[in-house]
Amino acid sequence: MTPDATSHAHPHLAPAPAPALAPALPDGADPAGQAPPADHATHPIGVYLKIWGYLFVLSTLSYLVDFFHVQGAARWLLILTFMLLKAGLIVAIFMHMAWERMALIYAILVPPLALGTLILLMWIEADYVFWTRILFLGGGE
Numbered sequence: 001m002t003p004d005a006t007s008h009a010h011p012h013l014a015p016a017p018a019p020a021l022a023p024a025l026p027d028g029a030d031p032a033g034q035a036p037p038a039d040h041a042t043h044p045i046g047v048y049l050k051i052w053g054y055l056f057v058l059s060t061l062s063y064l065v066d067f068f069h070v071q072g073a074a075r076w077l078l079i080l081t082f083m084l085l086k087a088g089l090i091v092a093i094f095m096h097m098a099w100e101r102m103a104l105i106y107a108i109l110v111p112p113l114a115l116g117t118l119i120l121l122m123w124i125e126a127d128y129v130f131w132t133r134i135l136f137l138g139g140g141e
Contacts, residue, residue: 043099047093048093048094051089051093051094054089055086055089055090058082058085058086058089059082059086061078061082062078062079062082062083062086065078065079065082091108
């Protein structure tokens with residue numbers, strides 16, 4: 001008679017029994033048996049279609065900036081405005097940020113805003129240093 005592989009194993013290294021599988025819960029149900037909150041309901045498809053339409057219009061406007069050969073600061077202002085509006089719609093609706101808790105919204109939005117503020121301050125400081133050097137050091141002569 002051949003001993004099986006587990007008969008010589010150390011008792012503390014025996015495999016743990018498999019945990020019992022929890023029954024499948026309906027979509028949105030809480031494991032504690034409570035009903036999902038009222039603000040956690042699924043969103044009607046109309047909201048997503050409307051946002052898709054807005055994104056289509058904003059993309060068309062962005063394309064028209066190039067089509068009509070808008071140049072200079074107006075071009076960049078329009079392109080960046082359309083880009084930020086589209087990104088905001090995508091984050092708010094398709095990533096469900098419009099329905100999240102404020103703590104999560106702050107955790108996602110505050111760091112980029114802080115970095116943008118610091119970049120703006122560095123830009124202002126760099127401009128000040130540049131013109132100070134031009135004025136007091138003779139333009140690098």
